[in-house]
Amino acid sequence: xxxxxxxxxxxxxxxxxxxxxxxxxxxxxxxxxxxxxxxxxxxxxxxxxxxxxxxxxxxxxxxxxxxxxxxxxxxxxxxxxxxxxxxxxxxxxxxxxxxxxxxxxxxxxxxxxxxxxxxxxxxxxxxxxxxxxxxxxxxxxxxxxxxxxxxxxxxxxx
Amino acid sequence: xxxxxxxxxxxxxxxxxxxxxxxxxxxxxxxxxxxxxxxxxxxxxxxxxxxxxxxxxxxxxxxxxxxxxxxxxxxxxxxxxxxxxxxxxxxxxxxxxxxxxxxxxxxxxxxxxxxxxxxxxxxxxxxxxxxxxxxxxxxxxxxxxxxxxxxxxxxxxxxxxxxxxxxxxxxxxxxxxxxxxxxxxxxxxxxxxxxxxxxxxxxxxxxx
Numbered sequence: 001x002x003x004x005x006x007x008x009x010x011x012x013x014x015x016x017x018x019x020x021x022x023x024x025x026x027x028x029x030x031x032x033x034x035x036x037x038x039x040x041x042x043x044x045x046x047x048x049x050x051x052x053x054x055x056x057x058x059x060x061x062x063x064x065x066x067x068x069x070x071x072x073x074x075x076x077x078x079x080x081x082x083x084x085x086x087x088x089x090x091x092x093x094x095x096x097x098x099x100x101x102x103x104x105x106x107x108x109x110x111x112x113x114x115x116x117x118x119x120x121x122x123x124x125x126x127x128x129x130x131x132x133x134x135x136x137x138x139x140x141x142x143x144x145x146x147x148x149x150x151x152x153x154x155x156x157x158x
Numbered sequence: 159x160x161x162x163x164x165x166x167x168x169x170x171x172x173x174x175x176x177x178x179x180x181x182x183x184x185x186x187x188x189x190x191x192x193x194x195x196x197x198x199x200x201x202x203x204x205x206x207x208x209x210x211x212x213x214x215x216x217x218x219x220x221x222x223x224x225x226x227x228x229x230x231x232x233x234x235x236x237x238x239x240x241x242x243x244x245x246x247x248x249x250x251x252x253x254x255x256x257x258x259x260x261x262x263x264x265x266x267x268x269x270x271x272x273x274x275x276x277x278x279x280x281x282x283x284x285x286x287x288x289x290x291x292x293x294x295x296x297x298x299x300x301x302x303x304x305x306x307x308x309x310x311x312x313x314x315x316x317x318x319x320x321x322x323x324x325x326x327x328x329x330x331x332x333x334x335x336x337x338x339x340x341x342x343x344x345x346x347x348x349x350x351x352x353x354x355x356x357x358x359x360x361x362x363x364x365x366x
Contacts, residue, residue, distance in 0.1 A: 024178055150295060
């Protein structure tokens with residue numbers, strides 16, 4: 001009986017899983033740091049159109065977002081299927097846009113108030129009438145810089 | 159009973175499970191923000207003090223009806239022809255050489271009945287209240303594309319670089335201040351060669 005006879009043939013040694021937590025933690029930290037928590041849930045259908053001549057919206061603290069689109073399923077009963085404007089967490093009429101912009105602008109710090117951009121996240125099936133109402137309201141409160149937020153892609157697929 | 163002396167070791171076997179749970183939570187809640195789009199300046203609401211008279215030939219009228227059909231400068235065109243037409247209009251440079259508006263970098267046809275120079279050329283977009291937003295964005299995209307094509311051409315000629323790249327680098331907050339200063343001049347210069355003059359008329363209602 002030799003010393004090495006104990007080893008049985010064909011048995012694969014178990015892989016150590018001791019480093020698995022480390023790997024998982026690494027991934028976890030990655031996702032934790034890149035996650036941006038949404039401050040409001042979108043209550044409207046919001047499939048943005050596609051465009052390819054786009055510019056990035058740098059600096060999120062200088063952006064005010066307005067959503068437009070048809071209300072999602074759970075809201076169609078109360079609000080119908082026509083495209084609506086969503087400001088923060090509630091549906092609104094075009095004439096409330098101006099007040100909303102002024103309110104949001106007042107929340108920002110003094111030096112940012114003049115460089116704000118309004119990001120219009122509009123569903124591609126909405127119609128232009130509502131958009132031009134919003135634009136008129138924006139002009140009334142002198143929020144002239146707008147960004148038609150889009151996905152990057154082929155513009156002819158819209 | 160010597161083993162009692164040290165604290166018992168806690169099993170770390172379930173650590174991976176806990177970490178996985180958290181990982182999956184963050185994976186699910188992560189949304190990659192879409193934060194790119196077409197930048198546009200709206201006209202101020204107060205009308206300008208002095209009425210500016212613009213010659214008809216310097217305006218490129220784009221009309222978009224509720225069915226998504228496009229009328230560019232009085233002609234019914236397809237969406238994919240718009241960029242070409244807009245580029246031809248902007249790059250026309252119809253002013254005769256020697257006049258103050260003469261455009262020496264234009265490579266267009268120099269048609270006297272089209273725009274005088276890029277600085278004078280205005281593109282006006284008019285849409286119907288019932289036009290689909292997606293179509294409107296396509297039109298806007300093509301018009302911005304026409305400007306970008308021409309600006310890229312000039313930037314290649316002057317600086318051997320694309321205008322869009324320079325602008326993106328200039329707007330990127332991570333770019334060095336010294337590089338930015340340099341880029342700012344170049345971007346400004348190109349923008350002056352082809353100033354973006356896109357006017358947005360009020361939408362009309364199809365009923366009248």
